[in-house]
Amino acid sequence: MPEASPFDPDIVHFARRLTFGPTPGLLAELHDAGTEAWLRAQSDPASIDDRETDRRLWALTGLGFDIGRLAPEAAPLLDTLGATPIVDGASGLLATTAMTLDELEASLFPQNRDRLSRVLSELRLATVVRATYSRRQVLEQMVDLWWNHFNVWPGKHPIVAAMMVSADRDVIRPHALGRFAELLQASAASPAMLAFLDNWENRAGSPNENFGRELLELHTVGVDSGFTEQDVQGASRVFTGWTIDRFGGGFHFEPDWHDPDAKHVLGWSTPGRSGPGGVDEGRSLLDHLAHHPSTARNVATRLVRRFVADDPPDALVAGAAGVYSANDTAVLPVLHHIVASDDFRNSAGTKVRRPLDFFIAALRSVDADLGDPIGPSTEAGQTVNVSLTRLGQRPFDAQSPAGYPERSDGWLGAGLLPHWTVAHELARGLAGIDVDLTRLAGGATTAGAVADAVLTRLHATAHPDRRPALLEGLGLGDDDPVQEEQLAELVGLALCAAEGHQR
Amino acid sequence: MSPVNVSRRRFVQGAVACGSALALAPRIAFATGGSSAGGDTLVLVVLRGGLDGLSAVPPVGDGGSYHDPRRSAAVPEERALPIDGHFGLHPALAPLHELYQDGLVALVPAAGSPDPSRSHFDQQAVLERGVITSVDGPVGWLARHLSAREVAPLQALAGSAQLPMVLHDAQAATAVPSLTDLTERLGRIGDLERGGATLRRLSGDGQIGAAAATSTAASTALLGVAPQSSAGDAYPTDRSLLSLRDVAHLLREGIAIDAAVVDVGGWDLHVGMGDVDGGRMQSRLTALGQALAAFHSDTAGLARPVTTVVVSEFGRTLSVNGSGGTDHGRAGLVMAIGSGINGGVFGPWPGLATDALDDDAVAVTTDFRDVLAEIVDVRLGNPDVASVFPGHRAAPLGLALP
Numbered sequence: 001m002p003e004a005s006p007f008d009p010d011i012v013h014f015a016r017r018l019t020f021g022p023t024p025g026l027l028a029e030l031h032d033a034g035t036e037a038w039l040r041a042q043s044d045p046a047s048i049d050d051r052e053t054d055r056r057l058w059a060l061t062g063l064g065f066d067i068g069r070l071a072p073e074a075a076p077l078l079d080t081l082g083a084t085p086i087v088d089g090a091s092g093l094l095a096t097t098a099m100t101l102d103e104l105e106a107s108l109f110p111q112n113r114d115r116l117s118r119v120l121s122e123l124r125l126a127t128v129v130r131a132t133y134s135r136r137q138v139l140e141q142m143v144d145l146w147w148n149h150f151n152v153w154p155g156k157h158p159i160v161a162a163m164m165v166s167a168d169r170d171v172i173r174p175h176a177l178g179r180f181a182e183l184l185q186a187s188a189a190s191p192a193m194l195a196f197l198d199n200w201e202n203r204a205g206s207p208n209e210n211f212g213r214e215l216l217e218l219h220t221v222g223v224d225s226g227f228t229e230q231d232v233q234g235a236s237r238v239f240t241g242w243t244i245d246r247f248g249g250g251f252h253f254e255p256d257w258h259d260p261d262a263k264h265v266l267g268w269s270t271p272g273r274s275g276p277g278g279v280d281e282g283r284s285l286l287d288h289l290a291h292h293p294s295t296a297r298n299v300a301t302r303l304v305r306r307f308v309a310d311d312p313p314d315a316l317v318a319g320a321a322g323v324y325s326a327n328d329t330a331v332l333p334v335l336h337h338i339v340a341s342d343d344f345r346n347s348a349g350t351k352v353r354r355p356l357d358f359f360i361a362a363l364r365s366v367d368a369d370l371g372d373p374i375g376p377s378t379e380a381g382q383t384v385n386v387s388l389t390r391l392g393q394r395p396f397d398a399q400s401p402a403g404y405p406e407r408s409d410g411w412l413g414a415g416l417l418p419h420w421t422v423a424h425e426l427a428r429g430l431a432g433i434d435v436d437l438t439r440l441a442g443g444a445t446t447a448g449a450v451a452d453a454v455l456t457r458l459h460a461t462a463h464p465d466r467r468p469a470l471l472e473g474l475g476l477g478d479d480d481p482v483q484e485e486q487l488a489e490l491v492g493l494a495l496c497a498a499e500g501h502q503r
Numbered sequence: 504m505s506p507v508n509v510s511r512r513r514f515v516q517g518a519v520a521c522g523s524a525l526a527l528a529p530r531i532a533f534a535t536g537g538s539s540a541g542g543d544t545l546v547l548v549v550l551r552g553g554l555d556g557l558s559a560v561p562p563v564g565d566g567g568s569y570h571d572p573r574r575s576a577a578v579p580e581e582r583a584l585p586i587d588g589h590f591g592l593h594p595a596l597a598p599l600h601e602l603y604q605d606g607l608v609a610l611v612p613a614a615g616s617p618d619p620s621r622s623h624f625d626q627q628a629v630l631e632r633g634v635i636t637s638v639d640g641p642v643g644w645l646a647r648h649l650s651a652r653e654v655a656p657l658q659a660l661a662g663s664a665q666l667p668m669v670l671h672d673a674q675a676a677t678a679v680p681s682l683t684d685l686t687e688r689l690g691r692i693g694d695l696e697r698g699g700a701t702l703r704r705l706s707g708d709g710q711i712g713a714a715a716a717t718s719t720a721a722s723t724a725l726l727g728v729a730p731q732s733s734a735g736d737a738y739p740t741d742r743s744l745l746s747l748r749d750v751a752h753l754l755r756e757g758i759a760i761d762a763a764v765v766d767v768g769g770w771d772l773h774v775g776m777g778d779v780d781g782g783r784m785q786s787r788l789t790a791l792g793q794a795l796a797a798f799h800s801d802t803a804g805l806a807r808p809v810t811t812v813v814v815s816e817f818g819r820t821l822s823v824n825g826s827g828g829t830d831h832g833r834a835g836l837v838m839a840i841g842s843g844i845n846g847g848v849f850g851p852w853p854g855l856a857t858d859a860l861d862d863d864a865v866a867v868t869t870d871f872r873d874v875l876a877e878i879v880d881v882r883l884g885n886p887d888v889a890s891v892f893p894g895h896r897a898a899p900l901g902l903a904l905p
Contacts, residue, residue: 198773198826206825210773213831217622229621229862352710355664390684392664399551399768402624405665409642412710413666414678415718420702421688430691466705473701493698498707 012460013348019137021361042138053134059373062119065165121376127395131360142176148403150187152196163192180329181290189251200243203257212236214401220289222298234265253279296321310407316343351503352408355391365458369434379432390418427492448478459499542884545762546811552771554815556836564589568855572822595788598796606846609902613834615867621831626816631669641672648891656720662746662765677721682749737797743767744794751801774826810841810882820863832864849900
């Protein structure tokens with residue numbers, strides 16, 4: 001039998017839930033600081049020195065991408081289209097509001113096609129790099145959570161793809177640990193969301209309901225809140241005129257498109273407004289929805305489902321929703337409430353890692369080196385890309401506005417074959433990702449000691465049967481020496497142990 | 504005219520042509536096992552996003568009440584491929600039209616759920632759970648059907664990386680988003696016979712252990728399949744539709760698959776559907792028609808018949824919106840294809856008169872579960888449809904041949 005784990009099980013559980021996976025360094029930090037103080041420090045990510053992660057990102061220049069910079073290149077094409085600028089519009093940019101998504105794409109592409117595609121690949125890779133290496137782990141957890149709450153699929157259209165970096169950098173990240181009401185405002189006005197849910201073509205007399213519906217159903221009050229078709233239609237009319245500035249690529253409110261009549265949505269109403277002030281209707285409705293008790297419940301459910309259980313306990317959701325409302329939609333107090341609950345403490349080992357979680361935890365546990373520079377075209381970058389595609393959870397590939405599922409049913413039911421192949425490739429060094437196997441063995445030379453060291457390094461704590469399963473599976477006795485090839489197989493198998501799948 | 508006879512003749516020819524492929528089957532020990540006995544293989548194609556049935560099977564007989572609100576997105580009567588005098592098929596579905604003329608395609612143009620919601624998620628959940636309220640046992644209706652069958656490796660396949668809800672809680676389901684890719688990489692795990700047992704043991708008990716057991720059986724089965732696809736190459740390059748080619752290959756290799764689910768996205772066309780000659784609708788339907796016809800041609804001769812059912816969570820509004828697309832509607836199209844299908848148009852058509860519409864959408868006159876229940880009963884050989892669709896009293900339409 002192996003020695004009992006040197007780690008406090010509560011701390012290991014905490015690390016599995018609040019981060020993308022335990023590492024020796026993280027566990028030591030948690031032991032030293034205590035989970036409460038650690039979480040408080042995580043609440044202020046700017047106070048955490050993360051220069052090491054920033055350094056790894058240096059070659060991903062696309063993270064500074066701004067579609068506005070492409071705009072001058074669009075101007076000559078507008079000339080050929082014969083578009084006449086309307087100089088008396090609010091912004092002077094309305095010449096192009098007649099442009100369709102395809103025409104806008106034609107004006108920015110094809111000269112930028114490769115560039116935009118590379119920017120999106122870099123964003124995907126940056127997401128993985130940050131989840132793997134960042135010391136701001138709670139921020140990364142919440143960024144992932146909100147991306148799935150406000151999901152945008154870049155495959156909808158190249159213009160959506162071009163807006164993704166901004167959505168990540170300017171919408172999700174700045175608000176991930178802040179107030180939900182502000183995140184909601186930022187999301188609704190973000191070009192990525194405006195294009196993904198078609199609101200940018202939503203105008204009086206010919207409303208497009210796509211955004212209005214998902215706003216109620218997914219982003220705010222939720223599908224079970226009892227809203228009606230009339231509420232969807234009302235919300236859709238409120239957001240008529242919320243569109244994209246065809247030159248700058250930012251948010252633009254077009255008063256001429258806005259429905260000036262009265263509207264009613266879930267207890268909120270407006271007599272109707274015209275002119276530039278019409279945009280305030282949407283802002284007011286978003287604020288109303290953010291503070292709605294059903295939204296409190298919906299947001300609380302999402303957090304509890306992420307951090308505690310696929311089937312959230314009612315009482316915990318109710319308590320968390322109360323904290324959300326009492327704190328003016330601030331998310332961190334909700335998170336603290338959830339983590340302090342008995343439900344959280346008693347749920348160890350019951351959540352299953354989604355494929356992204358499995359992959360990132362594997363990278364973290366073997367202390368994988370993604371290389372320098374890190375980029376989508378390096379071998380490691382390509383491996384990250386194809387591995388996550390095969391696992392079915394590459395960032396930003398969820399087509400549905402509902403994002404990737406949080407519950408384990410769909411993931412686990414699909415089987416573990418991609419997990420197994422990815423784990424073995426990582427351990428065998430077939431992936432272009434450097435893993436120092438000898439270091440994982442921690443200087444141990446005999447099979448039993450190697451198995452103990454690897455299991456502890458990878459999973460902190462492991463069920464007592466994992467050790468004999470590994471040794472017998474490899475045909476090794478306790479005191480046998482371990483060949484390099486056997487060590488690779490041992491690490492590959494150990495990554496696949498049940499603990500590798502548990503959050 | 505005797506389209507059914509034509510289809511029977513084709514069936515026999517196909518069976519002869521495929522004899523050589525079937526002769527290879529016994530080398531896989533379980534290929535002829537119990538699971539294949541009785542009942543068709545069901546291939547469920549789920550068109551995610553809400554297929555516009557009014558484009559796929561335009562009710563040209565409704566005249567102006569169809570054409571006017573559809574404006575340029577309408578399929579003109581003279582362009583629709585004729586089927587029964589009232590409906591036509593979109594010309595992009597020409598390959599499917601041939602199968603229809605052979606009597607192999609049943610169309611239910613006003614099918615939907617009794618739930619009035621127009622939410623993707625609500626209606627996909629109803630479609631996949633097969634119930635309006637909660638249910639005991641497996642979540643997905645297909646999983647409930649499969650629970651009555653003997654477990655087999657690769658008994659249920661998903662052509663996507665995630666398991667669709669219709670298969671949630673299935674006793675043995677495997678995701679195979681790309682067959683070639685998966686089998687190639689499985690070889691890298693090393694000695695799978697020994698490794699598989701170790702992987703199972705390392706996975707412990709519980710849900711992870713259960714998933715591991717399914718996956719080790721699946722990997723063994725997959726490694727016994729010829730790497731070179733035996734299916735034709737007339738499939739479109741659309742990744743999700745290529746899953747149909749993988750399923751065809753596995754079936755031709757003699758793998759006992761009870762059910763395969765293929766998700767095909769890209770139907771939520773709120774913007775820019777285009778017209779009959781071009782645009783997103785035309786290109787999506789072209790790919791779909793090619794894939795379904797190629798799949799039928801690859802599987803028509805197999806000893807175990809294949810029934811393909813095409814569903815989507817809802818149809819779309821009759822009127823074109825301000826963006827040249829359509830919004831979420833109610834009734835939509837369900838299609839069933841196969842040698843065991845009685846070709847034709849089924850279910851009452853409510854028409855498109857203003858008072859017949861459900862808030863600018865086709866009213867639901869056939870519960871989609873009536874179609875599925877009949878296929879489960881008649882084609883899949885499971886008469887216990889009350890357990891598959893609890894709470895629903897199924898009314899057969901007569902689209903499945905006994």
